[in-house]
Amino acid sequence: MFLNEKDYIRFLLSMREFNRIKPIDSLYNQNKHARAGIRNPLGVSDSCDRIVETICYCLNPNHYHFILKQLRDNGITEFMRKVGIGYTNYFNKKHNHSGYLFQGKFKSIYIDTDEYLIWLSAYINLNPKLHKITNNLKKYPWSSYLDYIGLRNGTLCNKDIILNQFPPKNYTYKNFIDACLPAMKMRKNLQKYFIE
Numbered sequence: 001m002f003l004n005e006k007d008y009i010r011f012l013l014s015m016r017e018f019n020r021i022k023p024i025d026s027l028y029n030q031n032k033h034a035r036a037g038i039r040n041p042l043g044v045s046d047s048c049d050r051i052v053e054t055i056c057y058c059l060n061p062n063h064y065h066f067i068l069k070q071l072r073d074n075g076i077t078e079f080m081r082k083v084g085i086g087y088t089n090y091f092n093k094k095h096n097h098s099g100y101l102f103q104g105k106f107k108s109i110y111i112d113t114d115e116y117l118i119w120l121s122a123y124i125n126l127n128p129k130l131h132k133i134t135n136n137l138k139k140y141p142w143s144s145y146l147d148y149i150g151l152r153n154g155t156l157c158n159k160d161i162i163l164n165q166f167p168p169k170n171y172t173y174k175n176f177i178d179a180c181l182p183a184m185k186m187r188k189n190l191q192k193y194f195i196e
Helices: 005-017 024-035 075-094 114-130 173-193
Strands: 052-059 064-070
Touching: 005 052, 005 075, 052 075, 052 114, 064 075, 064 114, 114 173
Parallel strands: none
Antiparallel strands: 052 064
16 A cells, blocks of 8 residues: 555645545645635635544554544545545556555444543554554654654644543653553454454
8 A cells, every 4th residue: 555655645645635625626726826826725724624633543554544533524434535536546646556445445433432532542553563564663654653652743633632631740641552552462462363
């Protein structure tokens, strides 16, 4: 799914640019006018223009994970459709590929408790380590991990819904996910013994 750094960057750009009510072609035309000196009111996406809010994410070489908050009816479905089609078109053109890049519908789970939300955010932010893609998450730029532990000030995610649940100066989010890692590794190792 991601063959080089430019692919990851393009996907992250897609997450931002396709998270709008207006079609991307109308944004392109307005940006073209803006470059010509015409005022572009859609240059900065505000909350009333977005269809989802990204809480956290992780891009792995062959799959990705998101926690999304829907801001409009069918917002998550629309966002996933736009990102999937847009990135597939880019990937196929850039890498001389044809056909589908993603198989089937995306899988989703409704998050119904704060405890599950926090645990799932830890799972997503730790995902590259769980899949043995990297041993050092501080050197893996393709997830929201660096934003959550304060080493990067990215603007793609709204971290407040998670981080506000940790009292300042006491038990931090980093302490929490570090504590979760051994249990998540054990669970992942045990999954090969489960019958689906």
